[in-house]
């Protein structure tokens with residue numbers, strides 16, 4: 001039976017933590033690539049020369065990597081796990097005896113130094129740069145998407161969207177309200193949207209009341225991602241309000257930034273219908289030279305049997321349509337007393353047939369039975385829309401991305 005085992009505190013141990021971390025442990029594979037050498041230099045201006053020494057920022061970032069890799073979302077739990085787990089201790093460089101920081105250190109730094117120095121952005125960009133150097137980023141086909149992040153805002157402490165609130169007064173005591181006011185006119189934050197939310201959170205007014213998940217509505221933000229499709233490397237990320245305009249604005253910001261920072265010139269962009277507005281397609285094609293792989297709907301279809309827009313032929317050179325009766329529709333047929341703008345606020349130009357032509361036309365009952373003459377609206381971004389439409393028709397089954405491979 002042997003002697004009963006009695007736990008005894010030894011005075012000295014000969015122990016190598018490195019020997020106890022298996023060769024195939026995930027953290028070993030990660031450790032080979034983690035290089036946080038630039039971290040201290042980046043943060044130096046944000047630390048004081050005097051006072052008690054602070055917690056090593058590299059230790060905190062390594063702990064956050066552990067939390068991310070092993071799905072430990074609570075920082076309190078993360079501290080306990082790192083304290084007890086040998087492999088985590090080894091990865092964080094704590095040895096057997098090293099002290100694990102208190103969990104409150106994370107939130108203090110996140111709201112303080114990390115935020116002021118934009119440290120997490122710096123780390124993110126360093127990582128993407130490394131992926132580019134290692135050849136993991138193809139730099140041609142990209143995708144953009146958004147996902148909802150539940151905000152830490154309570155419906156009980158919200159107000160109806162139609163109620164008047166003195167935000168200026170509230171901003172004096174609340175940082176989140178001040179930040180909300182600072183970004184209120186920022187188009188990328190959805191300033192252009194006229195949608196009135198049903199509820200507004202008093203503690204975090206930038207959070208959006210959304211029912212987008214089909215279940216119960218809640219306050220949320222959006223994280224937007226720009227992803228290189230070769231190896232699914234996220235090359236940029238941007239937080240925004242959870243409304244479509246803001247998400248489209250964030251997509252533009254990311255596309256511009258990926259070019260400015262990393263020199264990534266996108267050839268193709270895959271996205272869902274939310275990004276298929278005529279304006280966004282026009283921006284992609286005309287301003288950035290990017291092929292849009294975005295499903296678009298043709299709203300010009302008619303169900304009453306009259307001629308559809310597709311029955312009218314557009315002549316690019318002369319900028320006019322020719323109708324099935326062989327007549328021309330131009331954008332300026334009528335001389336108005338009060339001159340109207342050619343392009344309306346939605347970016348549409350109207351091409352009109354002459355009333356004289358239509359009155360005398362045998363095809364009128366099939367064309368414009370209830371109007372004096374036929375009109376064809378055309379978006380100034382029509383070319384981009386048509387391009388997206390043609391690419392979507394070309395969709396390669398099973399690729400998950402409309403036509404992305406066929407256009408290589």
Ligand code: SF4
Pocket residue numbers: 323324325326327353357358359361362363364367368373374
């Ligand atoms: S009704 Fe007018 S627009 Fe239509 S086919 Fe005849 S001439 Fe052309």
